[in-house]
Amino acid sequence: MLKFIAKRLLWMIPSLFAVSFLAFVLIQLPPGDYVTTYIATLAASNEVIDQNTAASLRERFGLGDPMLVQYVKWMWGILSRGDFGISFEWQQPVSGLIWERMALTLVLAVASLLATWAIALPIGVYSAVRKYSVGDYLFTAFSFFGLSVPSFLLALLLMYVAAVEFGQDVGGLFSPEYETASWSIAKMLDLLGHLWLPVAILAVSSTASLIRVMRANMLDELPKPYVTTARAKGLSEFRLLTKYPMRIALNPFISTIAWLLPNLISGSVVVAIVLNLPTAAPLLLQSLMAQDMYLAGAFVLLICALTLIGSLISDILLALVDPRIRLE
């Protein structure tokens, strides 16, 4: 087991290099660079920059170097000093920009994940055990509704109801007075007060699909002979369901952790923008539009790292819960 983990960790190193290089190339692919975008923005507001200023800006940002040199410089900065470079647009080190947003993203993502599982798994089991009952049809209808409503629409609707009907402060994750304050218990409570809305919206869409998956997994397991064996032993229906088929039906979910982590950053862009959340997704979008390459590069790198870590975690967890994988 340890050998397996060590091997997987070693494999992550070349993968990360390959992926980071690819990300760097992709970001560079569109014609022009940050300075071109910058000049275009200024030109829109009738300011003109002469060629000399542009050239000196390029030199300062190191944009004139060949791409490979830029990449090596960037990677070297990350490896030696943990320096992800400078965001051109914000005129700040990238690392200062991303970490707080990443932390909030994580809070939001974990909260909505837990909410989703807490709602979806029991409903999925219920729907499978009481297949074709009124309750099953009801939940099925609900889950298809949740699947089909676009989440930004739901976000707008809930914001309207919360703000107009209940006079709540919606949008963002903090009240204005806490936005720049340092962390305290009051700020935490404020965060919790704001968190429910995005969590609810994100949960509705993913709950729907999860219910269907759980229902299908359970339906696969329920007719298996080991369930009959357990019944023939005299176990109560609830106990045998939770101990045997449910345990096995949950296994596929562990595999999904791999793509949950990267989804944290890139998955909820639309909702985050509509609700004006200070999470990573809007910043990533903005940086890509502005060709702010170090900022965007840092995000892409993080997403990749999270994907790799996620799949490692899910593989380890799967091996822990399923002896067939661990021992064969």
Next chain:
Amino acid sequence: MSDIHTISPRKPLLEVRNLVTQFPLRTGLFKAVNDLSFSIEQGKTLCVVGESGSGKSVTARSILQIVDSPGEIASGSIILNTADGKSVDLAKLHPRSKAIRDIRGRDIAMIFQEPMSSLSPVHTVGDQITEVLRLHMKMTKQQARDEAINLLRQVEIPNPEQAIDRYAFQYSGGMRQRAMIAMALACKPQLLIADEPTTALDVTTQAEILDLIARLQKSFGMAVLFITHDMGVVAQIADDVLVMHHGVAKEYGPVEQIFHAPQDPYTKMLIGSVLKLEQKAEIRLARPPLDTTAKPILEVRNLSQHFGTLKALDDVSISLLPGETLGIVGESGSGKTTMGRAIMRLYDPTGGEMLYRKADGSVVDLAKIGGTALKEARRELRMVFQDPFGSLNPRMTVAQVIGEPLLVNGIMRGKELDERVCQLMEQVGLDPRGRERYPHAFSGGQRQRIGIARAITLKPRIIVADEATSALDVSVRFQVLDLLMKLQDELQLAYIFISHDIGVIRYMCDRVGVMYRGKLVEVGEAEKVCNAPDHPYTQALLSAIPRPDPRDRDRSRRFRYVEPATPLIQSTLVKNGSSAR
């Protein structure tokens, strides 16, 4: 039904009266068990025997009220008279009630056909045994664990202290069934229901499991309801026999009467079909002897097929004459299926050659050729598979299935193809009017006929049949075997007939090869190998086959083959870990 039971001083342990278990279907009610009555005396064995769909499993499940939904007991009574004098009608209890749950596993326990899938794959064997003890006997964790180890020792699992923490997939097939038995007997039930417990096992393992059940039955004074389709097993273990067909009892009486004075024509047919397997087929006896001087159509020389360290085939040499039926017999893991597949060149052999003599007399080595040459050879070597359900594409009509080889080889199309398909279907005894239907509309035997029609479509010269009749009921089995022999004479086919069933081999094969752990240990005339074999392994295999005669129950003549130990074989044994005993 004859009522031969004399009134015993004690009430019987279980009395089933006029039981009806039904499944609601779209088209109405299907009575899987219809007006069935029988009883089981304390300490006795009742065998319920019948072919698939006879309702024998549903009967067993009805007793414990664990019939798969939407099945339900419609009427009748199932009276359990326990040792302490109480009587309960199990049919009246609600399937989820506490009352029936207390009886399940404590008074009546059950073991199933597939020990692998009947045990949870993600819980240790110990966990699943201690669970029953804690539930019914209210033991503490430690007490339950000690008792579980004790039980595993009683069912002769080696190193029970370690085995208790292993998972089902780490056990061999026989050990899994032993663990199931340990689990079922944990609370010393008064009745054990065994639903085809040895069907998935090799004959030698089957013999050991039957012995084990008999021994524990004696020491616990337990009654056994044993469900099987194998008349040989019935003859060996039953006190009473209930013959079922389509949900109704055909005959019910002591084993002696069923085997030696059967009344019902269905029972007679069942017994007859078993006895038929005791000798060679009549069609075969009538056939003129083979020309043994002819050049062999296939010559396998020193064939080896290794998968990693596993030697699935180890230096196998055998030849096949034109028009001959060569049987390959062996237990699971002996390499017989690998042999069939290697001849079809589904693998790339590790070593050796397979010389195939074409119709024009030229010889090719199937182990070496590739590309077009292999394609051409494969037209003349076809295969019939074991599973008549899995080997037919459910989305293709029968006409498509049978005609596909002709179509993909660009030989026929359109009307011509259709006519050929009809002709082939008639040849295998199917009505061509059904050719536009899908495989699910056919029974197991009919599907196997479809598989055979597909195999002979390209006018092959050799057919490899891998357990082609194992999944079929005895009554259907003969029809398929007889069909294969008829086709052999019509089309001058040579068969390689792979089977674990010596009876089937004896019935239709000219010569037999016996395989054991990848080696061919004995080759000879079928008559000789099946009746007076030379090799001790073949002798042991024959000794383990249950004789279909209740008067012939001498267990002492049975013995197990122990390979003369060599260091090399020892090490592979440990690696496989499948046969720990």
